[in-house]
Amino acid sequence: MGLFDKIKAGLQKTQAKLVHEIKRIITGSPKLDAASLEALEHALLAADLGLAMTHQIIAAVRVAYETQGSAKLDVFGIARAEIERSLPENTTGLRRQPSGLTVISVVGVNGTGKTTTCAKLANLLKLRGDTVVVAACDTFRAAAVEQIKLWGQRLQFEVIAGAYHADPAAVAHDAVTAATARNSAYLLLDTAGRLHTKHNLMTELQKIHRVIRKQCPGAPHEVLLVLDGSTGMNAMNQAREFHKAAPLTGLIVTKLDGTSKGGMVVAIQKELGLPVKFIGLGEQPDDLQPFSPRQFAAALFADKE
Numbered sequence: 001m002g003l004f005d006k007i008k009a010g011l012q013k014t015q016a017k018l019v020h021e022i023k024r025i026i027t028g029s030p031k032l033d034a035a036s037l038e039a040l041e042h043a044l045l046a047a048d049l050g051l052a053m054t055h056q057i058i059a060a061v062r063v064a065y066e067t068q069g070s071a072k073l074d075v076f077g078i079a080r081a082e083i084e085r086s087l088p089e090n091t092t093g094l095r096r097q098p099s100g101l102t103v104i105s106v107v108g109v110n111g112t113g114k115t116t117t118c119a120k121l122a123n124l125l126k127l128r129g130d131t132v133v134v135a136a137c138d139t140f141r142a143a144a145v146e147q148i149k150l151w152g153q154r155l156q157f158e159v160i161a162g163a164y165h166a167d168p169a170a171v172a173h174d175a176v177t178a179a180t181a182r183n184s185a186y187l188l189l190d191t192a193g194r195l196h197t198k199h200n201l202m203t204e205l206q207k208i209h210r211v212i213r214k215q216c217p218g219a220p221h222e223v224l225l226v227l228d229g230s231t232g233m234n235a236m237n238q239a240r241e242f243h244k245a246a247p248l249t250g251l252i253v254t255k256l257d258g259t260s261k262g263g264m265v266v267a268i269q270k271e272l273g274l275p276v277k278f279i280g281l282g283e284q285p286d287d288l289q290p291f292s293p294r295q296f297a298a299a300l301f302a303d304k305e
Contacts, residue, residue: 015302025039041055095221107248113228121288257287
């Protein structure tokens with residue numbers, strides 16, 4: 001299955017509901033009146049595309065209707081074009097230090113699929129030909145350490161772990177030492193899940209980053225926040241609070257295959273100005289894929305149910 005087909009399959013729930021609603025609105029009225037535009041706005045907001053993106057699409061649809069009429073009106077094409085125009089393709093990908101170790105801190109609240117995402121990201125880097133080590137910094141949840149170790153055995157990447165309840169910063173310190181000694185290209189820090197409202201846990205995250213920065217200048221070179229796509233726009237508050245505590249360089253949105261609110265990927269990138277670097281579209285190791293606004297928009301507004 002190609003990348004576009006994988007994205008389209010992963011977004012099936014969001015796409016099917018959105019397309020059904022848009023077709024119902026367009027075919028239900030011979031002209032695009034105020035009521036139709038309001039219904040269209042509600043459909044876009046229901047997919048969690050966000051106010052800014054929704055209003056942008058509605059404005060473009062209105063202009064197209066006024067200049068071309070209803071016969072040539074292509075709402076799907078307009079929506080795709082507006083998303084592509086607003087969200088330029090992310091050509092930077094993951095940062096990579098010109099020499100030495102590149103450290104990526106993977107953060108997020110409990111239940112977003114952070115540890116699994118860490119493993120999938122390690123697998124993706126391996127498939128690209130990079131060497132990678134993962135640090136099991138979630139020492140407060142015994143299952144998390146075992147989980148990442150099992151992923152390491154399955155996908156064949158090295159895991160550095162400490163004792164249960166060990167200081168996460170100490171584990172991170174040891175992992176930097178180990179990854180540097182092995183000439184690894186990347187070190188991924190699987191940090192503990194923490195509520196964005198808990199100050200003490202955010203302080204702990206800052207401590208981890210301070211410790212590794214003393215060993216490895218500029219580290220962490222990426223701080224990626226993992227968000228659960230099924231939470232919709234509630235994820236926006238998580239992103240804002242994490243960004244205050246540990247400035248983020250990008251987002252990973254998971255579980256998009258199980259939600260009808262996949263539009264939140266577009267809303268978050270547009271409204272927060274933080275690039276969505278990867279999206280999770282399923283349970284398999286290769287279901288973590290680089291985010292492409294062009295392909296995402298095409299899959300989201302594919303004119304077929």
